Amino acid sequence: MSLSRAPRRTLLAVGVLSAALTLSACGGDSNGKSGGGGNTNFVTNTGGIATAPKGERAATGKLAGETLDGEQLDVADLKGKVVVLNVWGSWCAPCRAEAPHFAKVAKDLEGKGVEFVGLNTRDPNKQPALAFEEDYGVTYPSLYDPQGKLILFGFPKGTLSPQSIPSTVVLDKEGRIAARSLMALNEEKLRSMIDPLLKEK
Template sequence: MNSGRAPRRRPGRRPRAILSATAVIAALALSACTSGGKSGGGGDTNFVTNAGGISTAALGDRRPVNEIAGETLEGDQLDVADLKGKVVVLNVWGSWCPPCRAEAPHFAKVAKETESKGVAFVGINTRDPNKGPALAFEKDYGVEYPSLYDPTGKLIVNGFPKGSLNPQSIPSTIVLDRQGKIAARSLMALNEEKLRKMIDPLIAEK
């Protein structure tokens, strides 16, 4: 006997794209815009963290990054893999982030002074809903190196293997050796001295 009720619809699954975007935003919001942070990438690691909060990986324990490529704030295409052979400094930042503003002049200065030594700086701008504020940030602080535009954080989440020295806060700085492997990481704003302490040992490696 038909009761006259319409059959109940089973709730549909949320699209994977929505779930992925939610996961990315949640990961970035976890430690967004902090002046410090705990080290560690999970798993059985051999990372060493010094008193200044900089974590390093010994040569035999380093892991390569995944693909980190896309459009820069200026609209050019950039692939970090093309920089292999250089020491690469990856800085995760946002124009809305006070610690990012504090460290920006130091990064701009060190980037210019180490370019001739085979060091390349690449920013990863995140959580800026449009490019305008980020471009103004670069102009205000004299940042001349390129930044990949990553408003949803996909490059940050997918570009670094789990269990590695991956970014876990904004700002984060990751330094790759000349083979494109993750050698050092900081989860806090850096001054010139601390930034050079991350870079100089890798410049000296042959």
């Protein structure tokens, strides 16, 4: 590698890291505004949950990789089911607050056409994240995304993308982005994002 290329690669790496850090840590932006601009018709209810009309939903980018348990997971393989994607970190207090609700709803809806997938981010190693899952009874898989690359590149610009930690994005049965919350959720609000999509034909 030439010396002239080294700084360029370093700058690129710093740029990616800086972009990852723009996710507001443990943020509570509940205004539900769309991220990325463009022609968006998102509807935000008073609970801070934004939804996209059925005919105007976008597909995600690639959301695949290694889970905290060392398995390979590709969210695209879950098409045909409603998929709940939860962005979390073991260090995040609001994530800890919502974790019991996610664990309960995931267990209640097991085998009923819903799959939960966590996106674990900013944990520099897996141990704290694995301990978090054990402490809160989280049994569904989480993709390990310490630098936030899946979060940055898995959601196209102008879609209901996760912009804080925690964030929750729910995909419809076609794998399209249907709803998003940028705050910690209780059981009632989480179910309010899932139930309408389960009823869709």
